[in-house]
Amino acid sequence: MIKNKEITSRDENFAEWFTNIVQKAGVVDYTSVKGFYIMAPNGYAIWENMQKVLDDMFKKTGHKNIYMPMLIPESLLLKEKEHIEGFAPEVAWVTQGGANKLEEKLCIRPTSETLFCDYYSKIVKSYRDLPKLYNQWCSVVRWEKETRPLLRGREFLWQEGHTIHATEQEAKEETLRMLNVYRDFFVNYLAIPVLVGQKTEKEKFAGAENTYTCEALMYNGVCLQSATSHYFGQKFAKAFDMKFLDKDNKLKYVYQTSWGITTRALAATIMVHGDDNGLVLPPMIAPTKVVIIPIGKDENIAKICKNVCKKLEDNNISCILDDSDKSPGFKFSQYEMEGVPLRIELGKRDYENGKITLVRRDTQEGMQINLDEDILKAVETTLKTIQKDMLERATQRCEKMTYTAKSLKDFEEIISSHPGFIKAMWCGDINCEEKIKKINGIKSRCIPFKQEQLDEKCACCGKKAKHMVVWGIQY
Amino acid sequence: MIKNKEITSRDENFAEWFTNIVQKAGVVDYTSVKGFYIMAPNGYAIWENMQKVLDDMFKKTGHKNIYMPMLIPESLLLKEKEHIEGFAPEVAWVTQGGANKLEEKLCIRPTSETLFCDYYSKIVKSYRDLPKLYNQWCSVVRWEKETRPLLRGREFLWQEGHTIHATEQEAKEETLRMLNVYRDFFVNYLAIPVLVGQKTEKEKFAGAENTYTCEALMYNGVCLQSATSHYFGQKFAKAFDMKFLDKDNKLKYVYQTSWGITTRALAATIMVHGDDNGLVLPPMIAPTKVVIIPIGKDENIAKICKNVCKKLEDNNISCILDDSDKSPGFKFSQYEMEGVPLRIELGKRDYENGKITLVRRDTQEGMQINLDEDILKAVETTLKTIQKDMLERATQRCEKMTYTAKSLKDFEEIISSHPGFIKAMWCGDINCEEKIKKINGIKSRCIPFKQEQLDEKCACCGKKAKHMVVWGIQY
Numbered sequence: 001m002i003k004n005k006e007i008t009s010r011d012e013n014f015a016e017w018f019t020n021i022v023q024k025a026g027v028v029d030y031t032s033v034k035g036f037y038i039m040a041p042n043g044y045a046i047w048e049n050m051q052k053v054l055d056d057m058f059k060k061t062g063h064k065n066i067y068m069p070m071l072i073p074e075s076l077l078l079k080e081k082e083h084i085e086g087f088a089p090e091v092a093w094v095t096q097g098g099a100n101k102l103e104e105k106l107c108i109r110p111t112s113e114t115l116f117c118d119y120y121s122k123i124v125k126s127y128r129d130l131p132k133l134y135n136q137w138c139s140v141v142r143w144e145k146e147t148r149p150l151l152r153g154r155e156f157l158w159q160e161g162h163t164i165h166a167t168e169q170e171a172k173e174e175t176l177r178m179l180n181v182y183r184d185f186f187v188n189y190l191a192i193p194v195l196v197g198q199k200t201e202k203e204k205f206a207g208a209e210n211t212y213t214c215e216a217l218m219y220n221g222v223c224l225q226s227a228t229s230h231y232f233g234q235k236f237a238k239a240f241d242m243k244f245l246d247k248d249n250k251l252k253y254v255y256q257t258s259w260g261i262t263t264r265a266l267a268a269t270i271m272v273h274g275d276d277n278g279l280v281l282p283p284m285i286a287p288t289k290v291v292i293i294p295i296g297k298d299e300n301i302a303k304i305c306k307n308v309c310k311k312l313e314d315n316n317i318s319c320i321l322d323d324s325d326k327s328p329g330f331k332f333s334q335y336e337m338e339g340v341p342l343r344i345e346l347g348k349r350d351y352e353n354g355k356i357t358l359v360r361r362d363t364q365e366g367m368q369i370n371l372d373e374d375i376l377k378a379v380e381t382t383l384k385t386i387q388k389d390m391l392e393r394a395t396q397r398c399e400k401m402t403y404t405a406k407s408l409k410d411f412e413e414i415i416s417s418h419p420g421f422i423k424a425m426w427c428g429d430i431n432c433e434e435k436i437k438k439i440n441g442i443k444s445r446c447i448p449f450k451q452e453q454l455d456e457k458c459a460c461c462g463k464k465a466k467h468m469v470v471w472g473i474q475y
Numbered sequence: 476m477i478k479n480k481e482i483t484s485r486d487e488n489f490a491e492w493f494t495n496i497v498q499k500a501g502v503v504d505y506t507s508v509k510g511f512y513i514m515a516p517n518g519y520a521i522w523e524n525m526q527k528v529l530d531d532m533f534k535k536t537g538h539k540n541i542y543m544p545m546l547i548p549e550s551l552l553l554k555e556k557e558h559i560e561g562f563a564p565e566v567a568w569v570t571q572g573g574a575n576k577l578e579e580k581l582c583i584r585p586t587s588e589t590l591f592c593d594y595y596s597k598i599v600k601s602y603r604d605l606p607k608l609y610n611q612w613c614s615v616v617r618w619e620k621e622t623r624p625l626l627r628g629r630e631f632l633w634q635e636g637h638t639i640h641a642t643e644q645e646a647k648e649e650t651l652r653m654l655n656v657y658r659d660f661f662v663n664y665l666a667i668p669v670l671v672g673q674k675t676e677k678e679k680f681a682g683a684e685n686t687y688t689c690e691a692l693m694y695n696g697v698c699l700q701s702a703t704s705h706y707f708g709q710k711f712a713k714a715f716d717m718k719f720l721d722k723d724n725k726l727k728y729v730y731q732t733s734w735g736i737t738t739r740a741l742a743a744t745i746m747v748h749g750d751d752n753g754l755v756l757p758p759m760i761a762p763t764k765v766v767i768i769p770i771g772k773d774e775n776i777a778k779i780c781k782n783v784c785k786k787l788e789d790n791n792i793s794c795i796l797d798d799s800d801k802s803p804g805f806k807f808s809q810y811e812m813e814g815v816p817l818r819i820e821l822g823k824r825d826y827e828n829g830k831i832t833l834v835r836r837d838t839q840e841g842m843q844i845n846l847d848e849d850i851l852k853a854v855e856t857t858l859k860t861i862q863k864d865m866l867e868r869a870t871q872r873c874e875k876m877t878y879t880a881k882s883l884k885d886f887e888e889i890i891s892s893h894p895g896f897i898k899a900m901w902c903g904d905i906n907c908e909e910k911i912k913k914i915n916g917i918k919s920r921c922i923p924f925k926q927e928q929l930d931e932k933c934a935c936c937g938k939k940a941k942h943m944v945v946w947g948i949q950y
Binding site (some may be wrong): 031032033036037040044068071089091092093096098099108115118119134154157262 | 594
């Protein structure tokens with residue numbers, strides 16, 4: 001593989017590689033304010049595709065979109081105790097409107113549970129009004145100390161679903177339904193294998209009874225919490241007085257969930273699949289699936305390229321025909337950097353031999369087909385193969401980077417040589433979590449649904465183990 | 476027409492009617508913070524449809540979406556003098572992040588010219604980098620004193636396009652191109668006739684050289700500025716040092732435009748077409764185009780209704796089949812309130828006679844067709860007719876409510892009896908604008924592209940007239 005000289009290799013310095021390619025591939029750009037980034041055209045187009053897929057999934061599972069204000073009065077944010085303890089240290093406060101100081105300061109939403117609760121408490125009266133299944137797409141602000149593009153911004157784009165239900169069972173089903181939507185999205189669209197399970201008490205969302213998560217492993221072995229789904233029980237319902245008259249004529253509190261995914265999913269896509277030449281986008285989510293590059297000036301070649309482009313577009317395969325004056329080499333690099341899954345080239349020699357060349361972005365593999373073959377079919381097949389192969393490679397790498405620890409010493413050895421997912425038994429005691437965290441900041445990722453009995457004892461304290469937990473260093 | 480008793484008639488009290496139906500139709504809801512509204516499911520779904528149509532138009536004219544931070548440092552906002560004078564009195568200031576007071580206060584974007592300029596000044600070096608044609612969908616905050624749902628919120632959803640060009644001509648063409656996109660959208664999708672033209676110096680956007688506008692007339696004769704497109708010349712380019720190396724090897728300032736449309740377009744749709752039973756949505760933009768209501772419990776009826784629904788959906792006509800236990804009358808009112816353009820009913824007597832009934836929302840007109848006829852075709856034809864008729868009625872009303880004034884007395888008489896668009900000649904002097912404004916707050920709407928020579932003299936001062944201007948009371 002020819003290495004792009006302008007960017008740091010991902011094996012040399014992964015962090016620098018990431019910062020390099022997100023800018024060069026037109027995903028993100030910097031601003032003069034710390035922690036605030038510009039989502040550049042290529043990045044935003046990928047996010048739009050992600051939104052389309054997810055929004056469709058949400059609507060098919062009965063959800064509707066609404067839009068809530070971006071500002072939350074302090075008194076509303078303070079209503080649920082655990083929630084505010086989690087968020088107060090990191091919210092941005094608006095204290096002045098026009099020339100006047102505000103009577104009550106307003107925070108920019110770090111998340112919108114409190115707004116949804118306030119709304120639901122007003123519009124829900126009877127069991128007939130339930131469930132309420134609303135979602136919103138917006139940006140939120142959290143005043144983080146350490147910031148990095150896409151991974152930890154002070155502002156980021158996301159989606160937050162907030163639902164209320166008449167029964168505990170319905171709400172719990174919803175929590176898991178949406179976790180499954182996310183898993184489906186990661187695996188079948190982003191070609192990213194994810195570990196699904198429940199967060200420990202220590203790591204769950206501020207105010208939730210249970211938090212479920214999709215955890216992904218990046219190329220460098222660092223973990224990324226990629227989507228979460230929370231079951232709130234009646235905690236917020238009690239704080240916000242969300243009651244309804246049930247069929248049995250009794251007033252009851254609702255049961256609640258929330259679930260969200262952010263532009264971190266875009267970071268994950270880059271950090272799982274990208275290589276030293278730039279982004280490698282899964283065809284299912286790539287804004288441009290195919291780029292066609294005619295080589296040399298030739299009328300016949302130009303005509304064929306135009307026809308191929310039209311044919312692909314007519315079949316809903318997004319396609320760019322680049323017949324600009326730039327050199328073929330320059331174009332190759334540019335579209336590789338941007339992650340376009342498939343390149344079609346047609347030069348004079350190929351043309352004279354009745355051939356056309358297809359080059360896969362993921363493997364850089366080229367293949368020739370006859371000009372009189374069904375090019376549409378070849379493209380469709382190749383895109384499917386790329387999608388499948390990307391998931392397979394990522395899955396294999398993830399498996400290879402999953403280790404087992406039976407003692408604190410194992411944790412230390414693993415993390416110092418090759419970070420990744422670390423499976424280990426755990427007694428359920430937060431003190432053991434704290435102890436493990438002291439080793440390079442290793443945190444519990446989740447208690448996976450798929451449990452294994454690695455040992456009978458907790459890898460930290462040696463007491464009887466309750467669960468297998470997967471651990472790792474996180475972004 | 477049967478009147479919905481729960482809402483104020485639009486002829487009795489238009490403002491109250493509007494506030495009633497936006498809430499009852501699930502368009503907007505109130506929050507505890509003045510000027511901040513919830514975009515409820517029906518309202519947001521209409522906005523989503525508007526976004527889809529417009530976004531497609533923007534992309535077809537070569538634009539790409541990006542996302543800029545929601546916060547602007549004070550120093551950046553202050554860079555262009557006229558711009559800041561226009562916006563400073565109405566921005567919300569973030570002064571605190573987490574527990575700390577910020578070194579420099581940040582305002583929530585009231586509009587993003589300054590951010591785009593800052594970005595463009597960094598990424599544009601050569602004529603090869605031009606034009607840059609970027610747009611963003613977001614919400615903005617303006618600390619208005621008087622607030623009303625959809626019409627004047629302290630936060631509102633919109634789209635803002637910002638483009639830079641190598642030449643004055645290109646930038647001016649872009650300004651008018653996007654004004655035409657908006658006109659097309661209003662006329663052909665929202666069924667709203669709009670008056671297009673140029674704003675006077677007094678009414679143009681803060682920092683613009685010229686502002687162009689689409690002005691619409693509401694049912695009550697009040698005008699609504701519905702979309703604007705601005706030509707900036709090189710004003711911001713100079714303030715932000717946006718220079719490029721041109722083909723002739725000289726450093727030049729870029730020429731700039733911006734253009735935007737807000738959820739006011741949704742207010743316009745409601746205030747032009749709505750009636751005493753609720754919303755009347757143009758089929759081109761209605762989230763649900765058809766509702767099917769089976770009357771009475773009958774297996775055959777249920778089956779036919781399901782088949783019709785499937786057939787419509789298979790042909791991309793969004794459709795709801797409501798076979799819930801609610802009474803037919805209740806359902807009729809509900810979907811009328813929500814503005815669904817076409818209702819299909821099937822009851823026992825109809826069924827036995829081999830008929831099915833279609834009822835238009837806009838005219839409440841019912842028509843029967845035979846069950847063995849092509850229902851899909853009948854629906855498609857009727858939806859097209861509704862769309863066409865809605866535009867025609869709105870156009871006729873607008874024409875009827877367009878008056879001519881030749882003196883200040885004429886202005887007074889017109890505005891006291893029947894507000895609307897008032898055509899009058901104008902000398903070009905801002906003092907005459909100020910004088911006319913003293914009559915019930917009448918403002919110039921625009922200098923229409925389509926000029927008429929009503930008189931030789933200014934209707935205010937009697938001096939030689941320069942233009943015909945359209946005037947009116949505005950939201």
